[in-house]
Amino acid sequence: MRVLLTGGSGFIAAHVLxxxxxxxxxxxxxxRSQQKAKAIADAHTSYGKDKLDFAIVEDIAQENAFDEAVKSDPPFEAVIHTASPFHFNVTDVQKQLLDPAIIGTTGILKSVKKSAPSVKKVVITSSFASIINPFKGTWPVHTYSEADWNPITSEQAVENPAAGYRASKTFAERAAWDFLEKEKPNFTISTMCPPLVLGPIVHYLNSLDGLNTSNQRIRDIMQGKAKDEIPETGTFIWVDVRDLALCHVLSIEKEEAANKRFFITAGYFSNKEIAQVVGKEYPQYKDQLPTEKTPGGDYPKDGVYKIDNSRVKDVLGIKFRSFEESIKDTVKSLQAVGA
Incomplete structure (x- = not known):
């Protein structure tokens, strides 16, 4: 199949590729740049231009940003859209988070409809942020599934960057489903909704400074930043990036994935458990790590929401990696870039 993958240098996209x-x-x-294209090409020298090629899209938030990128000979049959801003160092939530996410998503759908009639499937990276109800806390009585939508409003979205990030994911995904309903394009949509994404980084693209937000907690624990107190876990569910990447690819390969949302999570974890796995697998970090007595980083006393990830398993046939394997492989990949 001929596939357009957006945001190819991102943490998730590198594994999708x-x-x-x-x-x-x-x-x-x-x-976004020729330099990024070169780094990816240099790491995949066994593939010719017929198997791996590049399109420069400098700013996904520009109108018509993807108009040229969606044109191809031979034509594309599928699009996997992973490109989206994710960081909390923002000063203008609307301009830096909401606009790029929403315009980036609807922009690519419009470009595909207008200029790539051969595309039959579009897969979009969304997030658990578009499922969770942030106003309910850990909500132990509730079971989250694809049926849930974050109820955040546009007024609440601009209150702070964390709310802005969650809203950007929610509004962008909603915009995609609205597009499907109103525009009736000749492609289907599948959305991927992962919580915290852990797992090994692709070393030729990432440094310890440019680490994806979810993996920063593993780096910080390795570097001794949780020795006296373990930070709060925040989101208690996770998925390994390789399993998430496989879900993206299976969603273009399997007919049954068409027009479905997927809540992609392997299960529960806490920051305390990260420290325990690092200590067990890598005894050389023992002196930097918290001990059993170190406060913080555990599950809340009154419990945490339940999860229903049966759709991913049933429709895509995924068998999730274990938490231990994911943390072990992440640490090894961080050591390779100097942790």
Whole structure:
């Protein structure tokens, strides 16, 4: 299958790219610069231009940003859209978070409809942020599934960057489903809704400074920043990036994934458990790590929400990696870039 992958240098997309190539697909990936394209090309020298090529899209929040990128010969049959801003160092929530996420998502759908009639499937990286109800806390009586939507309003969205991030994911995903309903394009949509994404980084793209937000907690624990007190876990569910990437690829390969949301999580974890796994697998960090007596980082006393991830298992046939394997492989990948 000929596939357009957006945001190819991102943490999740780098793994999606590897799986697409491994499954024999032909890929064009969008990147923001020639330098990023070169880094990816240099790491995949066994693939010719017919299997791996690039399109430069400098700013996904510009109108018509993807108009040229969606045109291809041979034409694309599927699009996997992972590009979206995710960081909390923002000063203008509307301009830096909401607009790029919403315009980026609707923009690519419009471009595909207008200029790539051969595309039959579009997969969009959304987030548990579009499922969770942030106003309910840990909500132990509730079971989250694809049926849930974050009820955040546009007024609440601009109150702070964390609310802005959650809202950007919610509004962008809603905009995608609205587009499907109103525009009736000749492609289907599948959305991926992962919580915290842990797992190994692709070293040629990432440094310890440019680490994805979810993995920063593992780096900080390795570096001794949780020795006296373990930070609060915040979101108590996770998925390994390789399993999430595989879900993206399976969603273009399996007919049954069409027009479905997927809540992609392997289960529960706490920051305290990260420290325990690091200590067990890598005894050399023992002196930097918290001990059993160190406060913080545990599950809340009154419990935490339940999860229903049966759709991912039933429709995509995913078997999730274990937490231990994910943390162990993440640490190894961080050591490779100097942790």
């Amino acid at each position: 590897d799986i697409l190539l491994d499954h024999g697909h032909s890929v064009v990936t969008t990147v």
